[in-house]
Amino acid sequence: MTNSNFDVIVIGAGHNGLICATYLAKSGLKVLVLEANAQPGGAATTNQFSNGFLVSSCAQWLMQLSPEISKDLALSKHGLQLAAKNLNTIALDVGGNNIVIDGNKIAGAGLTEADKAAFKQFYKQTYKFSKLLSAAFKRRPPKLVENNLTDRLTLLKLGIDIKLLGKADMQDLLRMALMNIYDVLEENFENELLKAALSLDGVMGSHMGPRSPNTLFGYLYRHLAEVHGFKGPAVVKGGMGAVGEALAGAAKACGVKIRYNVKVDKINIEAAVATAVVLAKDATGNAEIISAATIVSNADPKTTFEKLVGYRNIETGVVRHVHNIRMQGNTAKLHLALDGLPSFNGVADKDLGNRLLISPTMQYIEKAFNHAKYGEYSAAPAMDISIPTVHDPSLAPEGKHVLSAIIQFAPYELKQGWNDQTRETFKQLLIDCIAQYAPAIRDLIVDSELLTPVDLENKFHLYGGHWHHGELSLDQIMMMRPFPGATQYATSIDGLFLCGAGSHPGGGVMGFAGRNAAKEIINRGKSA
Secondary structure, three states, X not given: OEEOOOOEEEEOOEHHHHHHHHHHHHOOOOEEEEXXXXXXXXXXXXXXXXOOEEEEOOOOOEOOOOHHHHHHOOOOOOOOOEEEOOOOEEEOOOOOOOEEEEOOEEEOOOOOHHHHHHHHHHHHHHHHHHHHHHHHHOOOOOOOOOOOHHHHHHHHHHHHXXXXXXXXXXXXXXXXXXXXXXXXXXXXXXXXXXXXXXXXXXXXXOOOOOOOOOHHHHHHHHOHHHHOOOOOOEEEOOOOHHHHHHHHHHHHHOOOEEEOOOOEEEEEEXXXXXXXXXXXXXXXXXXXXXXXXEEEEOOOHHHHHHHHHHHHHOOHHHHHHHHOOOOOOOEEEEEEEEOOOOOOOOOOHHHOOOEEEEOOOHHHHHHHHHHHHOOOOOOOOEEEEEOHHHOOHHHOOOOOEEEEEEEEOOOOOOOOOOOHHHHHHHHHHHHHHHHOOOOOHHHHEEEEEEEOHHHHHHHHOOHHHOOOXXXXXXXXXHHHOOOOOOOOOEOXXXXXXXXXXXXXXXXXXXXXXXXXHHHHHHHHHHHO
């Protein structure tokens, strides 16, 4: 059966797919979104992992969402509410001598006045650099080899923005651009716990340790949050799935049709032109075909070209580019259903709703990464911990709580494989690690769930379990993302576009990739 009632088909109802679809619909196009899962949001989703216990299964903090997009799509009108905003980051110490990061201020017994002053300066300078990135991320990345006026103006604007940093900051940016976060923090601070907390932001969701090149960029990328008005993480009421629901509501209000539990098996290509999508066969063995002039993939680039398009339908050079995208997932999630509020060393009960980090030193994080290099899970992993029920009790039965932790590092390709035994062994290791900082945690555990990178791939369709659809490094950003020839959302296949985190500017619940892709599609339609 063939259906051809739509101008645009968007594959995937992740946040970028929904944002792209909504802007396209606002321009007057008839848009259909096809989602394999039962709910919108992609990796921004809320699921019940134990009876009565709900958790943000993948992304757990809202930190980067563009306020412009939020306003354009009237997300608050469609139900998006924050249970808490501008939370502090607490770097945990086993003995309770914790450090609190609050915007541009830090506090803690082990901090010197020199570190406090240095942090204010570091915050001010990195804010400038992140602001520069944000401005570049709002526009399509320029191609360097074509005589295009728009691209020339984009490059000129970027050059002017760098110049306006001032001589000292401009020199520092150019000097530090390729540096690792380890060396940058060693230059600036003395306190080991502070350095470790900052360095973790440089490697979160990646296959990199603090000593890896490009990790300063990872830090700046994550701290786009401040530029977008988040002085610290936010907890979404109802979990991160509420973001997807609000985006779906905005899309439907603009006329977008969304179909759930619909898996796209392939994209039909005729004479290097994308003509239709073919859905998975139904119970009778029939496969629905839906045609449209424009097909937009919110899936990652490897899934799009390898699985949906098929390598036989693209040139050898493009196949090589796709194959070479670095996207080895290295992050796991641990969820604990708790019988009550846990107690952490040195953290008052009123502060347990903040972001809690287990990352005592930069060397600790680097050693954790070393295991992942050789297909092993970390013996002493770093963690980013949230207890969202402090702010949103609706996520658990009365008096109960949920703990959710992002784990660095757990490789997608574990040497012995992610079987029941390795999962359970690693999960118990993680709980033991948390128990060093919250000694009575085991007595409170009602149930638990571990999501490995393989689980994240299966649940959220992330190739290799990679959160960002590809490493965020200088050779895979801007005019290099996802690869030369597909950097401005269009691809070598006419009528096929990308709008997901694998395209510019990258991952995180930000929305620019979806909005930029929609603008590009609309502009190309006007010039056709």
